[in-house]
Amino acid sequence: MARQLDYKDHRRELDENRYVYAVVSRRARGLSIGVNLNPDKACNFDCPYCQVDRTIPGGPSRVDVPNLAEELGDLLRRATRDLWTAPPFDTVAPELRRVADVAFAGDGEPTTPAEFPAAAHAAREARDLLAPGVPLRLLTNATLLHKDRVRAALAEFDELWCKLDAGTEAYFHAVDGTRLPFQRILDNLLLVARERPIVIQSLFLTLDGVGPDDAEIRAWVDRLSELVAQGGCIDHVQVYTVARTPADPRCRPLDAKGLEAIAAAARDAGLAAAVYA
Numbered sequence: 001m002a003r004q005l006d007y008k009d010h011r012r013e014l015d016e017n018r019y020v021y022a023v024v025s026r027r028a029r030g031l032s033i034g035v036n037l038n039p040d041k042a043c044n045f046d047c048p049y050c051q052v053d054r055t056i057p058g059g060p061s062r063v064d065v066p067n068l069a070e071e072l073g074d075l076l077r078r079a080t081r082d083l084w085t086a087p088p089f090d091t092v093a094p095e096l097r098r099v100a101d102v103a104f105a106g107d108g109e110p111t112t113p114a115e116f117p118a119a120a121h122a123a124r125e126a127r128d129l130l131a132p133g134v135p136l137r138l139l140t141n142a143t144l145l146h147k148d149r150v151r152a153a154l155a156e157f158d159e160l161w162c163k164l165d166a167g168t169e170a171y172f173h174a175v176d177g178t179r180l181p182f183q184r185i186l187d188n189l190l191l192v193a194r195e196r197p198i199v200i201q202s203l204f205l206t207l208d209g210v211g212p213d214d215a216e217i218r219a220w221v222d223r224l225s226e227l228v229a230q231g232g233c234i235d236h237v238q239v240y241t242v243a244r245t246p247a248d249p250r251c252r253p254l255d256a257k258g259l260e261a262i263a264a265a266a267r268d269a270g271l272a273a274a275v276y277a
């Protein structure tokens with residue numbers, strides 16, 4: 001019997017595609033059509049929990065936007081025709097047989113390539129034509145949101161889902177594997193959250209068996225509260241953990257109780273928070 005395609009299974013079918021893939025997303029609660037602008041697997045973060053297998057080399061870094069638009073259009077058309085009768089999509093649970101979103105995510109930071117604005121515009125056009133009502137989302141680590149070319153393109157998206165995995169500089173460097181200044185992330189989040197509501201995505205985990213301590217969680221809540229106090233709008237916070245095999249075996253999922261306690265701390269500060277264990 002074919003394995004049922006579910007939350008844990010992020011096999012990227014449609015292997016012939018270079019940019020567009022489909023996964024059943026636990027957070028989106030349906031089929032998430034992913035747009036990968038980083039087939040070269042380049043990222044300006046090096047999160048130890050990253051699930052991208054960089055032992056296998058990526059492809060070229062230049063993004064062929066017409067090709068991307070064609071792949072996206074084809075998949076959106078299939079979703080209204082025969083997609084759910086073809087393997088492996090015929091194994092998706094009936095309640096998840098819906099296109100939940102089109103999400104720029106993939107194997108690196110999607111705002112990095114020079115073609116990001118053109119790709120965002122092409123995706124917006126395809127979505128408007130073939131899947132009106134399906135949200136177009138950008139999943140970003142927020143490192144480049146201050147760049148003019150990136151900021152201008154944000155208008156193409158319905159929702160911005162921005163990563164914030166830490167409350168302190170030291171923990172940020174540990175869990176996101178970067179030397180970029182933490183303040184840049186905070187400044188960029190404030191920049192966009194003053195203009196429109198953003199979703200905060202926060203992954204918490206255990207590293208060498210140790211989860212974030214109370215001081216780190218307090219600091220994380222403080223950073224979120226400061227964003228709001230300075231005029232930023234946070235739609236809600238998503239607290240989640242490692243779901244699949246990470247790059248670094250020291251990373252393990254934080255248990256549901258730990259995740260719930262973190263979400264409760266965010267709620268105590270007046271934020272809406274949801275847990276995805």
Ligand code: SF4
Nearest residue numbers: 043045046047050108
């Ligand atoms: S930002 Fe995303 S793609 Fe980049 S290293 Fe972290 S988890 Fe991987």
